[in-house]
Amino acid sequence: MATYVTLFNFTEKGAREIKDTLKRVEAAKAAAKQIGATIKEVLWLQGKYDIVVIIEGSDEIAVTSLLLNTIKAGNVHGQTMRAFTAGEMAKILEKVA
Numbered sequence: 001m002a003t004y005v006t007l008f009n010f011t012e013k014g015a016r017e018i019k020d021t022l023k024r025v026e027a028a029k030a031a032a033k034q035i036g037a038t039i040k041e042v043l044w045l046q047g048k049y050d051i052v053v054i055i056e057g058s059d060e061i062a063v064t065s066l067l068l069n070t071i072k073a074g075n076v077h078g079q080t081m082r083a084f085t086a087g088e089m090a091k092i093l094e095k096v097a
Contacts, residue, residue: 001038001056003083004063008051014075021051021075028070036062051076054083 010018021044029039037057044051057063060082067080084092 004055004080005083006053006078006080007049008076008078010050010076032066037066
């Protein structure tokens with residue numbers, strides 16, 4: 001499973017509808033499960049970003065479709081990064097000259 005970290009900010013719509021943020025997360029978790037991804041953690045933040053989400057997916061197509069559907073809803077926009085576990089990093093470093 002590949003791991004992704006997304007830093008989200010609320011849009012104006014998302015901020016107006018802030019009281020629904022927990023419901024939206026539960027809906028996203030259900031949607032993720034249907035496409036072969038898992039939302040491992042959601043944390044609300046203070047500072048530059050409003051939310052951080054950690055997602056595991058069977059492939060990047062599943063994760064990307066989940067993120068596109070999330071953004072399409074209009075409550076957040078974000079930046080997604082592929083994250084690597086220590087085991088994955090060890091395999092990468094084996095190939096570094």
